[in-house]
Amino acid sequence: xNKIGFDNNKYLEIQSQxxxxxxxxxxxxxxxxxxxxxxxxxxxxxxxxxxxxxSKIKMLMQLADQVEIVIVINASDIEKNKIRGDxxxxxxxxxxxxxxxxxxxGLYVGSVVIAQYSxxxxxxxxxxxxxxxxxxxxxxxxxxxxxxxxxxxxxxxGFGRNEYVETSRPLVVVTAPGPGSGKMATCLSQLYHEFRxxxxxxxxxxxxxxxxxxxxxxxxxxxYEAATADLNDVNMIDPFHLEAYNKTAVxxxxxxxxxxxxxxxxxxxxxxxxxxxxxxMGVNMAGSCIVDDxxxxxxxxxxxxxxxxxTMCDMRLGRAEExxxxxxxxxxxxxxVSVADRPVVTAALRRAxxxxxxAVAIELPDGSIITGKTTPLLGASAAALLNSxxxxxxxxxxxxxxxxxxxxxxxxxxxxxxxxxxxxxxxDEVLIALSISAAMNPVAGLAxxxxxxLSGCEAHSSVILSNVDxxxxxxxxxxxxxxxxxxxxxxxxxx
Numbered sequence: 001x002n003k004i005g006f007d008n009n010k011y012l013e014i015q016s017q018x019x020x021x022x023x024x025x026x027x028x029x030x031x032x033x034x035x036x037x038x039x040x041x042x043x044x045x046x047x048x049x050x051x052x053x054x055s056k057i058k059m060l061m062q063l064a065d066q067v068e069i070v071i072v073i074n075a076s077d078i079e080k081n082k083i084r085g086d087x088x089x090x091x092x093x094x095x096x097x098x099x100x101x102x103x104x105x106g107l108y109v110g111s112v113v114i115a116q117y118s119x120x121x122x123x124x125x126x127x128x129x130x131x132x133x134x135x136x137x138x139x140x141x142x143x144x145x146x147x148x149x150x151x152x153x154x155x156x157x158g159f160g161r162n163e164y165v166e167t168s169r170p171l172v173v174v175t176a177p178g179p180g181s182g183k184m185a186t187c188l189s190q191l192y193h194e195f196r197x198x199x200x201x202x203x204x205x206x207x208x209x210x211x212x213x214x215x216x217x218x219x220x221x222x223x224y225e226a227a228t229a230d231l232n233d234v235n236m237i238d239p240f241h242l243e244a245y246n247k248t249a250v251x252x253x254x255x256x257x258x259x260x261x262x263x264x265x266x267x268x269x270x271x272x273x274x275x276x277x278x279x280x281m282g283v284n285m286a287g288s289c290i291v292d293d294x295x296x297x298x299x300x301x302x303x304x305x306x307x308x309x310x311t312m313c314d315m316r317l318g319r320a321e322e323x324x325x326x327x328x329x330x331x332x333x334x335x336x337v338s339v340a341d342r343p344v345v346t347a348a349l350r351r352a353x354x355x356x357x358x359a360v361a362i363e364l365p366d367g368s369i370i371t372g373k374t375t376p377l378l379g380a381s382a383a384a385l386l387n388s389x390x391x392x393x394x395x396x397x398x399x400x401x402x403x404x405x406x407x408x409x410x411x412x413x414x415x416x417x418x419x420x421x422x423x424x425x426x427x428d429e430v431l432i433a434l435s436i437s438a439a440m441n442p443v444a445g446l447a448x449x450x451x452x453x454l455s456g457c458e459a460h461s462s463v464i465l466s467n468v469d470x471x472x473x474x475x476x477x478x479x480x481x482x483x484x485x486x487x488x489x490x491x492x493x494x495x
Contacts, residue, residue, distance in 0.1 A: 002456055005295030006050035006286075014285045016062045019206075022283060023066070023170050025274065026202030029194060031187040032283070034175045034206040039101055044208055046479070047223045047300040048286065056206070057105055060173065068110040068169040069102050071095055072176045072186045075116050075123035084178060092126050094177040099135065110167055111136040115182030118142055138163040140182065140189060147185075147261045154268040159192035173206075179231070184262070191269050200270065205255075207284035210235045212249045214287050219300035221250055222331050226307035229324040229331075241277035249279040301337045302458070308332060308339070309481035313464055316484040342481070344460040347371055349483070352462035358487050360384035362478065363458040364391060374424070377407050381461065381469040382430040388457075389434075392450035401444045402433045427472040454478050463487045 023030040034056070037043070044051045052058070060067050077091045084094055099109050112130055114123055117139045127137045140162040143153055152158045165186070172190070174183045187203050194201035209224035221235050234253045241249040255278040262281075266273040275281050290296055308328045314320035332338060339345050344361040347369045351359035357374035360381050364370060370391050372384025386401055395401070410429055414420040425433065431451075437444035455477030464482045465473075473480045 002049045002299060003292055003295035004050040005290060005292040005299065006048040007289045007291050008050050008052050008055055011051070011055060011286060011289040012059050012062065014288065015283065016059050018283050018285055019059075019063065019171065019204075022202065022204050027200035028170045029172070029199055029201035030170065031172045031174055031190050031201060031203050032206050033183045033187050033203070034173050035179070035183065036208055038098075038175060041208070043223075043227055043303070044286075046306075047220050047303050048290065048296055049299050050291075051286075056208075057107075060107060061105060063171060064106055064108075066169055066171045068108050068167050068172050070111055070113060070165060070167070070172055070174045070186065071098055071109065072113045072115055072174060072181045072183050073126075074176075074181045075114050075118065075120045077178075077181065078114075078123045078126050079120045081122075082178070091177040091181075095130075096133075098175070098177065108169070109135075110169075110172075111138055111165055113138050113140055113165060113182070113186050115140045115186060116142050136166075138165045140186060147258070147265070150261070150264050150268055154192060154265060159189040162189045162193075164193040165190055184258075188262075188265055188269070191266070195269055202274065203266070203281070205282045207282035208286055210250045210252055211287040212238070212251060212279050212282065212284055214250065214290075216250050217334055219297045219304065219335050222335050223300040223303040223307070224252075226304045226328050226331050229307070229311060229327045230320055232323075232327075238277050238279045241279045244276035249277070251278050251282075255281075301335050302342065304328065304331055304335055305337060305339060305342045306479060306481050309460075309484070312484040313482050316464065316486075342458070342460065344369060344458050345481070348460040348462050358461065358463045360459060360461045362388045362454070364388060365453060365457065377404070377411075377424060378430060379422075379424040379426055379469070381427050381465060381473070382425050384459070385427050385454075386430060386434070386447070388454065389447040389450045392453050393446045395443060395447060399443060401441070401447050402430070402437050403441075406433050406437055426466060426468045428468055431472070451476060 019032065038056045040053045041056060042053050045053045073091055073095050082091045083089065084091065095112060102109050112135055114127055114137060117123055130137050143158045146153055174187050176183050191201050191203055210221040214221055216235055216237060225233060225235055235250055236253055236256060238249045238251040238256060240259055241247060259278040263273045263275065311320050311324050311328055315322060315325055344363050347361035348359050348371065351361065351371040351373060355373045358380045359371055359373050361369050361371045362384050368391065370384060370388045372380050372387050374380045375383060387397065390397055407425060410425060410433060411423040415423050434444055434448055438448050457478050459473065459478050459480045461480065461482040464486055465480065470480065
């Protein structure tokens with residue numbers, strides 16, 4: 001269904017090569033700010049078909065003997081109990097998750113920096129917890145007038161107050177649970193301390209989006225804007241790059257706006273800056289690894305539509321502002337796409353209209369679309385899932401994969417003992433029932449073997465899914481969107 005548009009092996013090779021070159025450019029010490037998702041970068045894999053979600057980690061693993069990881073968390077985020085929306089855990093819990101994940105991939109985590117520390121009780125408790133777990137912790141403090149008060153910032157009362165993060169390897173990757181954590185400030189503070197110690201260290205950013213050597217209105221770059229619509233990021237031509245090299249390069253507003261101040265800080269620290277533009281700071285070779293631009297454009301257009309539905313649902317749930325929806329609608333116009341370009345939408349809505357109940361449509365790898373309707377036994381998601389497995393396995397649609405004698409005890413458990421009012425099986429429950437049936441029914445076993453084929457399939461629901469169904473489809477790799485409405489008109493909806 002999806003053509004390969006990106007050469008992942010080439011990306012790993014040339015991205016790591018350019019990072020090595022950047023290390024050598026300085027005194028064998030580079031602080032590399034790494035934003036975005038290091039693990040499970042599904043946005044990149046959706047808009048650049050062929051990009052593997054763990055590519056960034058694999059790239060770092062090629063440099064494992066030179067890499068040291070520093071994780072930054074903002075003390076205010078600890079105090080506010082800030083949640084990562086994509087995985088539903090707090091930022092401090094995510095620091096622990098990231099440490100485990102890096103270590104599990106053979107990468108060395110040197111320390112954690114608690115930034116913007118001003119004595120917050122929860123931040124102090126988290127510091128003690130990390131230290132009890134054997135993790136080194138360093139404290140960085142707020143600097144009045146940051147980032148514009150450069151004389152204060154680059155002084156003993158600015159960066160000089162921060163604890164120097166002791167590192168032992170040439171490449172220090174600085175990352176964080178989310179944006180606004182203080183990655184850049186940590187890198188610059190380290191440069192200040194390194195230069196005071198006679199080490200001419202360097203700073204760079206690991207970038208993926210926007211892709212600087214693609215046109216401003218290329219769907220891949222528009223999809224990045226759609227993904228960050230809530231942050232109001234805007235792609236723009238890098239004016240500093242154009243002036244310095246007479247070449248067009250795409251960057252985004254925050255980096256362009258911050259460059260003059262950032263450049264001035266670098267000059268104040270080291271006496272000169274190695275960069276003439278914010279694009280110069282980035283290490284981003286993704287654009288050079290696109291092998292089928294048409295495939296990437298098509299994939300990115302679909303991502304923009306998916307982001308539209310996701311933001312519409314988030315607004316319905318009170319998690320997004322209308323301005324984000326308006327922005328994505330504008331991006332859809334620039335990309336020349338509409339919801340009509342997502343075939344599963346039409347199929348799901350047509351099925352829902354026919355049955356007057358919620359419905360789900362799934363587009364299989366061969367382009368065929370399978371639907372599922374709500375029944376007394378199964379929710380629409382579970383029905384569509386089973387129907388798709390039948391189609392993938394060449395199983396007659398009329399064959400029952402799960403006997404009612406297996407389904408009924410589960411329904412009784414849900415309604416009589418677990419307090420559920422809805423007896424219909426969710427997707428996770430139907431997969432468990434299918435697994436039980438497979439022990440006695442070879443046809444059910446055949447259906448179960450088809451699950452991996454659902455990864456990368458598109459799907460749409462005529463109503464907002466429950467968290468259970470949403471999570472199941474996400475784990476299966478199904479790219480689900482939903483209409484921004486609930487199945488009932490109640491004010492409270494348990495997801």
